[in-house]
Amino acid sequence: MKATRYLLVLAVAAVAAPASGGVLPEDRADVLYHRYDGGGVTIDGPSLLVRKKFAEKYSVSANYYVDMVSSASIDVVTTASPYKEERTQGSLAFDMLNDKTQYSVSVTNSDENDYTANSASFDLSQDLFGDLTTLSIGFSRGWDEVRKRGDANFNEPVDRRSYRLGLSQILTPTLMMGFAFETVTDEGFLNNPYRSVRYLDPDSPAGYAYQPEVYPRTRTSNAASLSARYFLPYRAAVHGEYRYFTDTWGIDASTLQIGYTHPLGKQWILEAGYRWYNQSAADFYSDLFDRPDAQNFMGRDKELSTFTSHMLSAGATYELPSFGWKFLRRSTVNLFYDRIRYEYDDFRDVTAGGAPGTEQLYGFDADVLRLFVSGWF
Amino acid sequence: MRPANLLPALLLATSLAAGATAPAPEPAPDFSLPSRDGGDVRLSDLRGQVVMINFWATWCGPCRQEMPLLEQIQAKYEPLGFTLLGVNVEPDSAPATTWLEKVPVSFPILFDTQNAVAERFGVQGMPSSVFVDREGRVRHVHRGYKPGDEAQYADMIRSLVKE
Amino acid sequence: MRARVTAILLLLAGATGCSGVEPWVKPYERQNFADPIMSADRDPVSSAYLNHVFEAREGARGALGSHGGGCGCN
Numbered sequence: 061m062k063a064t065r066y067l068l069v070l071a072v073a074a075v076a077a078p079a080s081g082g083v084l085p086e087d088r089a090d091v092l093y094h095r096y097d098g099g100g101v102t103i104d105g106p107s108l109l110v111r112k113k114f115a116e117k118y119s120v121s122a123n124y125y126v127d128m129v130s131s132a133s134i135d136v137v138t139t140a141s142p143y144k145e146e147r148t149q150g151s152l153a154f155d156m157l158n159d160k161t162q163y164s165v166s167v168t169n170s171d172e173n174d175y176t177a178n179s180a181s182f183d184l185s186q187d188l189f190g191d192l193t194t195l196s197i198g199f200s201r202g203w204d205e206v207r208k209r210g211d212a213n214f215n216e217p218v219d220r221r222s223y224r225l226g227l228s229q230i231l232t233p234t235l236m237m238g239f240a241f242e243t244v245t246d247e248g249f250l251n252n253p254y255r256s257v258r259y260l261d262p263d264s265p266a267g268y269a270y271q272p273e274v275y276p277r278t279r280t281s282n283a284a285s286l287s288a289r290y291f292l293p294y295r296a297a298v299h300g301e302y303r304y305f306t307d308t309w310g311i312d313a314s315t316l317q318i319g320y321t322h323p324l325g326k327q328w329i330l331e332a333g334y335r336w337y338n339q340s341a342a343d344f345y346s347d348l349f350d351r352p353d354a355q356n357f358m359g360r361d362k363e364l365s366t367f368t369s370h371m372l373s374a375g376a377t378y379e380l381p382s383f384g385w386k387f388l389r390r391s392t393v394n395l396f397y398d399r400i401r402y403e404y405d406d407f408r409d410v411t412a413g414g415a416p417g418t419e420q421l422y423g424f425d426a427d428v429l430r431l432f433v434s435g436w437f
Numbered sequence: 438m439r440p441a442n443l444l445p446a447l448l449l450a451t452s453l454a455a456g457a458t459a460p461a462p463e464p465a466p467d468f469s470l471p472s473r474d475g476g477d478v479r480l481s482d483l484r485g486q487v488v489m490i491n492f493w494a495t496w497c498g499p500c501r502q503e504m505p506l507l508e509q510i511q512a513k514y515e516p517l518g519f520t521l522l523g524v525n526v527e528p529d530s531a532p533a534t535t536w537l538e539k540v541p542v543s544f545p546i547l548f549d550t551q552n553a554v555a556e557r558f559g560v561q562g563m564p565s566s567v568f569v570d571r572e573g574r575v576r577h578v579h580r581g582y583k584p585g586d587e588a589q590y591a592d593m594i595r596s597l598v599k600e
Numbered sequence: 601m602r603a604r605v606t607a608i609l610l611l612l613a614g615a616t617g618c619s620g621v622e623p624w625v626k627p628y629e630r631q632n633f634a635d636p637i638m639s640a641d642r643d644p645v646s647s648a649y650l651n652h653v654f655e656a657r658e659g660a661r662g663a664l665g666s667h668g669g670g671c672g673c674n
Contacts, residue, residue, distance in 0.1 A: 082562075082581070082674040083498055090645040096653060109645040116583050123645070159674075187672070190561070190623025194668030228668025233629045236669050238640070242662030283663035289640065291632040299640075305660035313660035321637045329637060339659050364659055377642075396646060402657070428653055430646050496634035499673045526628035555628045563627045563673045581674035 082191060084119045084157050087112050087437040098400065098426020100132040100142075112437075119155040124148075134422060135362070138410050139256050139270060147172035160187040164198075174207040174253075179220070196226040208253040216249030234291040241284045251275035257360040259349040260416055267416040271352055273359045276344070281307030285315075297321045310343035311364065319373070326379070331396075333373040341366040347408050348417045362422065366405040373398040375430075391435040398428040462574035465490075465567065466557040470524065470547035473534065478522065478545050481573065487519045487597040488569040489590065492549075492560050494525060495532040499582040500564040504540050506587040510594065511544045517598045518571070524549050526560075566590065570597050627672055634671035 088111050095104040105126035113119045125148070132142035153166035164183040170176065183198035202220030224242040231237060256270035263269075285303035292298060298320050305313040319333035342364040344357035375396035382390070401423070408419040465488075469479040480488065491507060493500035504523075511521045521544035525533040530548045537546065549555055558567055562580035570576050577593050579586065632638055641647050655661050 082672050083670070086498075090643065092645050092649065094649045107645050107649055123648075125649075185668075187668075189621045190625075191627070191672035192623050192625055196668075222662065224662065226668075230625050230630070230633065230669065230672075233625050234632055236633065236638075238668065240663040242664075244662050281661065283660060285663040287640075289638055289669070291635070291638055295635075295637070297635075297637045303660070303663050305662070307659070309659075311659040313658065315660065323637055337654070337658060337660075342659065363657060369658070394643065394646070396650075398650070398653075428650070430649060432643070432646060434643060434645075492628065494628065494631060496631045497671050497673045527631060552626070552628055555626070560626065560628055563630070563671065565627075583674060 082157075082160070082187060084113050084116065084155060084162075085111060088434060089437070090432055090434045092430060092432035095429040096426060097428075099134060099402070099424040100137065102130045103127050107432075117157055119157075121153045121155075123151045123153075125150070134409065134411065134424075135255060140254060145172055147175075160191070161185070174209050176205040176207075178203045192230040194226075194228040196224075196228075198222075198224045198226075200224075204248070206249045206253060211253075214253060216253075218246060218248035218250060220247075221245045236289050238287040238289075239285070240287075241282070243280065243282045245281075246279045247277060250277065250279055251359065252361065255361060257346070257349060257358040258410075258416075259352050259354060261352075266410075268348060268410075269352070271358075273361070274357050275359055276309065276357050279307060279309055281305065281309075281311075295323060305339075309364070311339055311341070313337065313339035328379075329377040331373070331375040331377075333371075335369075335371040335373070337369045337371075339367060341406055345406075347406055360407075362404055362407040365407040367402060367407070368405070369400055369402045371398055371400040387437055389436045391433065394430070394432050394434065396428075396430040400426045400428065402426070462570070462576050464573055465569045465575045466554075467573075468554045468557065470549055470554060473537070473546040473548070478547055480522075480569070483520060483522075484573050485518070485571055487514075487517075487571055487594060488522060489519070489594065490522045490524055490558070490567040490569065492524050492526055492555055492558070492563070492565045492567075494527050494563060495536045496527070497563045501536070501540070502584070503564060503582040503587065504542060507544070507590075508542045510587065510590055511542070513591075514594050514598060519594055519598055520544060522547055524554060526552055526555050526563075528552075568593050568597060571600060630672050633669045638669065640669060 090109040092107040093104070094107060096102070105128045107123065107125040109121065109123045111119060111121035127147040129145045129147065131145070136142055147170060149168065149170040151166060151168035153164060155162060155164045162185040166181045168179045179200055179202035181198060181200040183196060185194055185196040187194050200222040202218070204218035204220065206216045206218060208214035222242060222244045224240065226238065226240040228238045229236065251273050255273050257273050258268045258270050260267065261269035283303055283305040285301055287299065287301035289297060289299040299318070301317045303315040305311070305315070315335070315337050317333065317335045319331060322330045324330055342359060344355055345359050345364045347360060347365070349355070349358060373396065375394065377392050377394045380391045380393060403423040404421050407422050408417070409422040410419055412420045414420070465480060467479065467481045469477045472478045493504070495501065507521055507523070523542065523544060523546045525546060526549050527533055528550050530550060533546065533548070564582050566579040567575055568577040568579070576597060579589065636642050651664055
């Protein structure tokens with residue numbers, strides 16, 4: 061779980077590159093409180109973002125983010141003990157607008173007691189064909205260091221590279237569509253040093269035993285997405301996105317999202333959405349191997365299993381009245397809530413009891429909260 | 438990045454090298470639009486004055502940014518036989534009227550709700566400023582607005598006012 | 601991979617010289633795209649966090665984010 065979590069570092073860099081459209085994003089500051097509660101895991105913390113333009117040509121932004129983790133997840137309770145941990149992440153981005161082209165460079169560092177991730181990104185965005193088309197390309201490079209609590213000698217690198225291409229097209233005065241493609245390659249110690257796989261063992265009291273997981277040392281993935289955004293006649297917007305993902309580990313995944321945005325009067329913007337995600341398991345994944353060292357590569361991370369998730373979202377943005385401060389143009393307070401249901405098709409809940417391989421399939425609900433205040437200067 | 442920026446420069450260089458002269462100024466398309474103060478304003482009625490037609494909208498950040506500077510230009514050059522015309526291109530004029538209460542301007546604000554005038558002038562960017570000389574001919578079109586462009590506007594107006 | 605990136609860069613370079621296509625949505629018709637409700641990413645600090653929630657728990661990654669739209673000014 062940890063190893064893949066650090067793709068956040070690449071993802072943040074990519075998403076941090078602002079949209080083109082001839083102008084740089086406005087000066088703003090955001091203070092966010094985030095909270096995830098699900099499957100025995102609680103993670104919360106702040107995220108602060110500041111962005112400032114200079115001469116309408118340059119823009120700098122900085123983000124400070126903390127995850128405070130309290131984990132008693134199913135993996136943790138079955139093979140270890142609940143733990144608390146803190147992860148801190150900082151990133152800095154610099155954008156330059158030159159007529160119809162926008163260049164962005166960003167760096168990110170993420171640190172916790174047993175994992176460090178660094179990444180750098182470059183993105184280029186170009187407006188074409190009367191500014192109806194925006195073509196963008198980007199490249200990121202990541203350097204991670206995997207360590208292990210209790211083993212001072214354990215220090216393994218991970219090398220990550222990501223290449224992305226995007227095309228955004230305004231089709232009518234009310235419809236725009238987008239296409240994105242991204243390929244990511246990882247090389248190094250890609251699994252979690254604490255996680256184990258289980259195998260049938262008649263000699264063990266439970267009928268199964270654990271051994272450390274073994275992952276391939278490389279992974280290449282490709283993802284392509286299609287999205288559309290439509291302006292409804294009565295001032296509201298609807299959007300949809302589909303993404304297909306496939307990788308060299310045998311995982312195939314589909315994501316479908318739809319959302320509706322509805323302004324109410326001059327001060328409220330309401331949003332609702334649904335997201336469906338489905339993936340097929342990695343080739344080397346199994347909930348229960350029939351013997352120790354059954355394969356060259358073995359994994360039991362539920363993130364690599366066959367599962368489906370459904371998410372319902374609701375959010376509201378409220379535009380605060382002017383405080384009369386000259387430097388604050390406008391400000392909003394925002395609350396977003398998401399409820400996610402995860403249902404695993406080949407990951408079993410060993411805490412539920414039963415003969416090995418017949419325990420009930422695992423599933424859990426998670427609550428995600430985003431509460432933030434934004435100010436524009 | 439490099440090749441993209443070179444291309445327009447190359448085209449300009451070759452056209453200059455070929456000894457191409459600037460084409461003769463075209464007369465500005467005439468139009469009549471309702472104004473904020475009631476009544477209509479017709480471009481041909483302003484012949485004899487230098488006119489700067491600024492196409493703008495409240496949803497366009499750079500348009501809002503340049504408005505106070507346009508007011509300064511109007512105040513400075515009006516005595517010399519110059520007027521600005523602010524042509525709002527929004528289908529609904531209410532946002533413009535509301536916004537102008539906060540950022541008042543003294544030059545006429547016209548409403549091109551059907552976008553017929555914007556189309557006739559071939560507006561290619563927001564904002565766009567069209568400079569019309571005393572004989573009603575289009576002498577220059579300035580596309581977009583970046584801080585500092587107001588100096589270019591002033592230069593253009595000064596040269597046209599002297600004619 | 602490098603060849604692909606170079607090809608895309610060349611496409612970009614060539615495309616910027618291509619101005620033969622007349623925009624069918626005029627610059628003054630773009631008010632809907634300037635509306636914040638049509639923005640693909642109104643609050644980046646919030647969307648970045650939600651993307652992290654997904655990536656941490658799912659096998660899939662990438663092809664997120666959208667550039668483009670907006671008022672198209674300047």
